[in-house]
Amino acid sequence: MNNELFDLKVGDISFKNPIALGPMAGITDSNFANKYAKNAGLVILGGFNLDEETNEAASRMAERDRKEYVTDNPLEFLKDEINNTNTEGAVAANIRSATLEPLLEAAEIIKNADAILELDAHCRQKEMIDIGVGEALMHDIPRLVEWIEKLKETGVILSVKIRANVVDDIELSRKIESAGADILHVDATLEGKNKADLKAIRKIRDSVRMTLIGNNSITEFSDAKDMFSRGVNLVSVSRGVLDNHNLIDELVEGVTDFQEKIGWYNAPKHICAGEGDLRGLTFCCLPIKPCAVQNKLKKLGITPEEFKDLKMEFAKGTKLEFGDSTCFGSLVWCCKLTKFCPIRDGVLYMLDMSGPEYMQLKKELANYILENANIPVNETE
Numbered sequence: 156m157n158n159e160l161f162d163l164k165v166g167d168i169s170f171k172n173p174i175a176l177g178p179m180a181g182i183t184d185s186n187f188a189n190k191y192a193k194n195a196g197l198v199i200l201g202g203f204n205l206d207e208e209t210n211e212a213a214s215r216m217a218e219r220d221r222k223e224y225v226t227d228n229p230l231e232f233l234k235d236e237i238n239n240t241n242t243e244g245a246v247a248a249n250i251r252s253a254t255l256e257p258l259l260e261a262a263e264i265i266k267n268a269d270a271i272l273e274l275d276a277h278c279r280q281k282e283m284i285d286i287g288v289g290e291a292l293m294h295d296i297p298r299l300v301e302w303i304e305k306l307k308e309t310g311v312i313l314s315v316k317i318r319a320n321v322v323d324d325i326e327l328s329r330k331i332e333s334a335g336a337d338i339l340h341v342d343a344t345l346e347g348k349n350k351a352d353l354k355a356i357r358k359i360r361d362s363v364r365m366t367l368i369g370n371n372s373i374t375e376f377s378d379a380k381d382m383f384s385r386g387v388n389l390v391s392v393s394r395g396v397l398d399n400h401n402l403i404d405e406l407v408e409g410v411t412d413f414q415e416k417i418g419w420y421n422a423p424k425h426i427c428a429g430e431g432d433l434r435g436l437t438f439c440c441l442p443i444k445p446c447a448v449q450n451k452l453k454k455l456g457i458t459p460e461e462f463k464d465l466k467m468e469f470a471k472g473t474k475l476e477f478g479d480s481t482c483f484g485s486l487v488w489c490c491k492l493t494k495f496c497p498i499r500d501g502v503l504y505m506l507d508m509s510g511p512e513y514m515q516l517k518k519e520l521a522n523y524i525l526e527n528a529n530i531p532v533n534e535t536e
């Protein structure tokens with residue numbers, strides 16, 4: 156397998172596949188990663204407690220039988236854990252502190268190790284929230300924004316881990332993006348349910364352009380596929396790896412196979428299915444009759460005429476220009492490869508164009524539409 160198959164990169168860090176081990180405090184250390192996540196595109200170690208206050212809070216949590224990393228030398232421990240991780244993918248460290256200074260010191264260590272810093276704005280344990288850590292950051296957006304800005308000044312690649320459905324997801328995601336974070340890691344939790352909130356993921360995808368890691372309740376490839384089709388770039392798995400030590404390998408195999416066959420592992424759903432994100436416009440028909448596309452175009456702030464022009468502009472000089480026999484006279488208006496259509500497939504055959512090549516062009520077209528519409532999305536659904 157090569158790093159190019161997925162074309163996944165953030166700053167100078169590339170991911171050989173879109174499967175990540177998610178952090179579990181006291182559990183996901185270098186040993187755990189080396190054993191169960193050797194083939195992951197990303198392992199996220201931690202969460203590590205960086206100062207006295209978080210270490211004390213973690214000690215109190217450990218008294219009620221939660222596993223936690225408690226140490227007198229947090230920065231040395233962090234450095235050793237990153238260095239001892241011997242997997243084939245990228246490494247991130249999920250960290251917590253009650254004040255900014257230890258996070259800045261950790262940022263230097265993490266950057267020098269070519270790893271990713273993940274700020275924990277996720278933890279819902281009372282002991283952490285009481286000292287202003289984890290979820291408390293989601294409720295204090297000005298402080299979260301200030302910390303992101305200061306951390307980014309160090310040059311570190313920064314991920315922010317949040318839980319969906321705690322505050323206004325769209326406002327939070329946009330603030331995190333505009334503050335300069337590189338990655339948003341979303342635990343799409345649905346209180347009381349053992350499944351992810353896919354709608355929350357789609358709404359976040361339609362609100363920001365940054366790299367997204369989707370997380371929650373993934374135990375097999377079909378769960379990961381559901382999340383990919385709502386626009387996440389990577390998925391992470393935590394509890395699932397405890398139950399099935401082969402989960403990461405199974406997901407890597409599933410997504411690699413899918414990417415080789417389809418060419419766009421996180422291709423969106425069709426918009427008429429009611430589940431497609433804005434990237435789904437790439438598969439839309441010529442807008443000549445009222446349907447779900449009108450609403451999406453409104454959200455993008457473009458008219459059907461402008462949409463038509465954007466698609467035609469992109470198609471010019473590419474193989475998407477062809478396809479007289481298709482419903483709207485050109486492949487640029489054609490459906491997703493996974494939708495059975497002998498007419499489109501006949502055109503692909505005539506053009507000597509593979510399915511993955513077709514989907515790659517559709518992916519580029521989706522980016523072109525979003526970049527050129529260039530209007531803040533007013534997502535209200």
Ligand SMILES: Cc1cc2nc3c(=O)[nH]c(=O)nc-3n(C[C@H](O)[C@H](O)[C@H](O)COP(=O)(O)O)c2cc1C
Binds near residue numbers: 182277278393394395
């Ligand atoms: C025991 C345990 C410890 C966790 N510790 C952390 C942590 O330190 N930092 C963090 O951001 N998330 C932490 N999480 C949350 C997970 O990373 C993940 O978001 C959550 O478990 C949902 O994903 P899953 O269904 O794949 O487990 C923890 C989860 C568990 C079960």
Ligand code: SF4
Binds near residue numbers: 426428440447
């Ligand atoms: S334009 Fe076509 S693909 Fe898009 S929502 Fe309408 S009917 Fe569906």
Ligand code: SF4
Binds near residue numbers: 496
């Ligand atoms: S020709 Fe087939 S793929 Fe193209 S728009 Fe018509 S049904 Fe969809």
